Amino acid sequence: MSATRRSLLLMGAVLAASLTLAGCGGGTPSGTEASNAGTIAVVASTNVYGDIAKSIGGDHVSVHTIISDPAADPHGYEANAQDKLAVSKAQVGIENGGGYDDFFTQLAKGQLDTKNIVNVSELSGLDTGADFNEHVWYSLPTILKLADDLATRFSAELPAQAATFTDQAAAFKTQIATVESRLAVLKKDHDGAGAAVTEPVPLYLLAEAGLVNETPEKFTSAIENGADVPASTLTEVLAMMASGKVAVLAYNTQTESPQTEQVKAAAEKAGVPVVDFAETLPADTSYLDWMIANVSNLEQGLTTTAGK
Numbered sequence: 001m002s003a004t005r006r007s008l009l010l011m012g013a014v015l016a017a018s019l020t021l022a023g024c025g026g027g028t029p030s031g032t033e034a035s036n037a038g039t040i041a042v043v044a045s046t047n048v049y050g051d052i053a054k055s056i057g058g059d060h061v062s063v064h065t066i067i068s069d070p071a072a073d074p075h076g077y078e079a080n081a082q083d084k085l086a087v088s089k090a091q092v093g094i095e096n097g098g099g100y101d102d103f104f105t106q107l108a109k110g111q112l113d114t115k116n117i118v119n120v121s122e123l124s125g126l127d128t129g130a131d132f133n134e135h136v137w138y139s140l141p142t143i144l145k146l147a148d149d150l151a152t153r154f155s156a157e158l159p160a161q162a163a164t165f166t167d168q169a170a171a172f173k174t175q176i177a178t179v180e181s182r183l184a185v186l187k188k189d190h191d192g193a194g195a196a197v198t199e200p201v202p203l204y205l206l207a208e209a210g211l212v213n214e215t216p217e218k219f220t221s222a223i224e225n226g227a228d229v230p231a232s233t234l235t236e237v238l239a240m241m242a243s244g245k246v247a248v249l250a251y252n253t254q255t256e257s258p259q260t261e262q263v264k265a266a267a268e269k270a271g272v273p274v275v276d277f278a279e280t281l282p283a284d285t286s287y288l289d290w291m292i293a294n295v296s297n298l299e300q301g302l303t304t305t306a307g308k
Contacts, residue, residue, distance in 0.1 A: 098134030
């Protein structure tokens with residue numbers, strides 16, 4: 001080998017090593033490098049939290065949602081390889097917590113540091129004891145806290161965009177406040193009115209509207225756990241529909257069963273308005289639009305009751 005050729009090979013090796021050390025070797029960027037490139041990798045347990053993250057982060061976040069199917073049941077979900085990969089690359093994770101999406105905890109083990117995960121149930125400040133209602137995305141005060149938390153986390157990852165995240169969180173919170181003002185009007189007009197539910201899903205929203213849950217816990221617990229409702233409890237709930245004690249039936253469309261259908265039929269027969277609610281975000285809908293629609297449906301149902 002000539003001296004000239006040896007010299008050229010040596011120069012090539014030095015250049016390749018320099019490019020590799022500079023991070024220009026063509027590999028996938030790390031979390032920090034992805035942030036510097038202007039995009040924060042976010043993984044969310046459900047499309048509810050994925051959409052909220054997008055509202056706060058805008059074009060500066062890349063969101064992977066684990067459960068995006070409106071018909072999926074988070075309680076029994078099993079993650080796939082794509083989900084595991086997304087968690088391993090994420091810089092920020094969002095889980096509901098409270099036992100709702102335990103699959104996320106299992107996915108994150110050894111992949112995503114707990115300090116980089118928002119547990120929304122813990123963030124809520126609500127009592128997470130034995131009777132905790134884990135459906136905290138229906139708690140609008142909790143979602144306001146989540147908006148601020150995400151703005152802070154995203155700003156730490158991309159300091160140059162901190163003002164953008166703060167502004168987008170403020171705009172999001174303003175729209176939530178508009179929804180809350182409508183609930184305040186409902187509370188003024190219907191405070192203390194009874195409500196029945198097939199599952200605890202919308203109870204935070206109903207409570208903010210001033211409604212009081214009259215449903216036996218044995219009924220909602222059985223439906224939530226996919227079990228049969230005790231016959232005596234079902235009889236009690238069916239009778240309640242015709243008793244005049246409830247102004248509205250909040251119906252979870254994702255846990256429909258022959259027993260919930262019986263209750264729905266009894267409500268319709270008695271003239272009790274049935275308002276549908278769901279656990280996951282409907283397709284092609286934002287979280288804000290979904291909550292606005294839920295409140296609009298509730299307003300319509302309570303107006304029907306008041307006009308009877």
